[in-house]
Amino acid sequence: MNCSCRTSIATHEPKMRHPPAFTGSLLLHCFVTGIFVAGEATECRWAYAVPELGTSRLLIYDGKPPAATHIDGAPLLAPVAWANFRDDIQISGWAYLEVESSPNATDEVQAYAAGALEAYLTRYLMEAQWENMFAHYCDSQKEFCLKLYDFLQKNLDYSRLNEKRLRATDPYWNMVHLQMRQLHGLSDAFENATLDTSQELTNVSRALLFSLVGDFIDLEAALRRPEDLYSLSLVPACSALIKVVGNNEDLYVGHDAWFLYKSMLRIQKKYTFPWHYLSGNTGLEVSFLVTQ
Numbered sequence: 622m623n624c625s626c627r628t629s630i631a632t633h634e635p636k637m638r639h640p641p642a643f644t645g646s647l648l649l650h651c652f653v654t655g656i657f658v659a660g661e662a663t664e665c666r667w668a669y670a671v672p673e674l675g676t677s678r679l680l681i682y683d684g685k686p687p688a689a690t691h692i693d694g695a696p697l698l699a700p701v702a703w704a705n706f707r708d709d710i711q712i713s714g715w716a717y718l719e720v721e722s723s724p725n726a727t728d729e730v731q732a733y734a735a736g737a738l739e740a741y742l743t744r745y746l747m748e749a750q751w752e753n754m755f756a757h758y759c760d761s762q763k764e765f766c767l768k769l770y771d772f773l774q775k776n777l778d779y780s781r782l783n784e785k786r787l788r789a790t791d792p793y794w795n796m797v798h799l800q801m802r803q804l805h806g807l808s809d810a811f812e813n814a815t816l817d818t819s820q821e822l823t824n825v826s827r828a829l830l831f832s833l834v835g836d837f838i839d840l841e842a843a844l845r846r847p848e849d850l851y852s853l854s855l856v857p858a859c860s861a862l863i864k865v866v867g868n869n870e871d872l873y874v875g876h877d878a879w880f881l882y883k884s885m886l887r888i889q890k891k892y893t894f895p896w897h898y899l900s901g902n903t904g905l906e907v908s909f910l911v912t913q
Contacts, residue, residue, distance in 0.1 A: 663707055663708045663709065664707070665705055665706070665707045666683070666705065666706045666707070666742055667683070667684050667685045667686075667703065667704070667705045668681055668682065668683055668684070668703070668704055668705075668706075668738055668741055668742055669681070669682055669684070669685070669686040669687075669700040669702065669703035669704070669738075670682075670700060670701055670702045670703070670734040670737060670738055670816075671698050671699070671700050671701065672698050672701060672730070672818070674698060677817055677818050677819035678815060678816055678817050678818075679701075679730075679733070679734060679737060679806075679816035679817070679818055680816070681737060681738065681741050681810070681816070685703070686700040686703040687700075699723065699725060700723060701722060701723050701725075701726035701730050701731060701734045702720065702721065702722040702723065702726070702731060702734035702735050702738055703720075703721055703738070704718065704719060704720040704721070704735075704738040704739065704741075704742055705718075705719050705742075706718045706719075706742035706743060708746070710886065710887070714885070714887060715887050715888070715889050716743070716746065716886075716887065716888045716889070717888070717889050718739060718742065718743060718888050718889070718890045718891070719890075719891045719892075719893075720735045720738055720739060720890070720891070720892050720893070721892075721893040722734060722735055722893070722894050722895065723895070724895035724897070727897075728799055728894075728896045728897055728898060729798075729799065729802050729818065730818045731894055731895075731896065732799040732800070732802040732803040732806065732894070733802045733803065733805060733806035733816075733818045734806060734818070735803050735806065735892060735894070736802070736803040736804055736805065736806025736807035736808075736809075736810070736828075737806035737807065737809060737810040737816050738806075738810075739806075739807055739810075739890075740806070740807045740808075740809075740810035740811040740828070741810050743888065744810070744811060746886050746888070747811055747828075747831070749886055750831065750884070750886050751827055751831075753883040753884065753886070754834070754881075754883065754884055755827070755830055757851060758851045760851075761849060762846060762847070762849070762851075765841075765844055765845070765846040765847070768844045769840060769844060769846075770825055772840065772844065773825045773829070773833070774824065774825055777822070777823075777824075777825060777829070780797060780801065781801075781821065781823070783797075784797055784798040784801065792898075795898055799894075799896065801821070801822055802821075804822060804828055804829060804832065805820070805821060805822035806818075807828045808822060808826040808827070808828035808829065811826075811827065811828050812826070812827070812828075834853060834884075837853045837854075838853050838854045838856070841853060841854040842854060853881075856879060856880050856881060857879040859876060859877060859879060860876075860877050861874065861875065861876045861877070862874070862875040862876075
């Protein structure tokens, strides 16, 4: 995998980057029109994840994935995933993340490791996004937030139940399960928890809330949140273009979100997952633009 982190040169006429084509199955997120400011390019950072010998725990190391089987004289299993990241937000308005996993690992380990690597490399942007968007969301909305967390916990429990019941026979619930595994890895690394691929996300976490911004708009109305400066339902509506390719073989989506300036910590992300259990495919590659 070539490093997706690139050197950018700020100009007086900002150049917009077009969203890449979507291939395979799809994760849909929003991107927003931004403001370009001059700045210095940052270094490309690499990291990789390996399983700890004899346990279900995961270890993350800085650097490109090695060909060697030992580090500092200690035995090392082969990396299950690797990633590179570059923060060009001060130049182009975007940061860039690319994650790839190994077909030699199970699908669940691939997904968890991908999430953990993302949080490991982008934690400071996640913390800034939390402070911008959610840190004070419940300050004056205690009653609403109790109802919100109760709803989200019941929804998470419902998802976990159906994953266990149906993922072996239903590709949809298998994909839900893998994405929840990825989210669990993201949450564990973000919260500096022990990275354990055998565990599941059982409680509403900050990482889960990041993925639910679009749902908050509906939930604020359904749960009757009084409007204030932190209400997400006050933002304008989005627009989208959707195209089915071939004989329902693929789906192209472009989504333009009118949203808040404080949410403009944006990352272009690309994932390559050689998963083994997919409906009609043996692998998955996903590219999308996202407000972190």
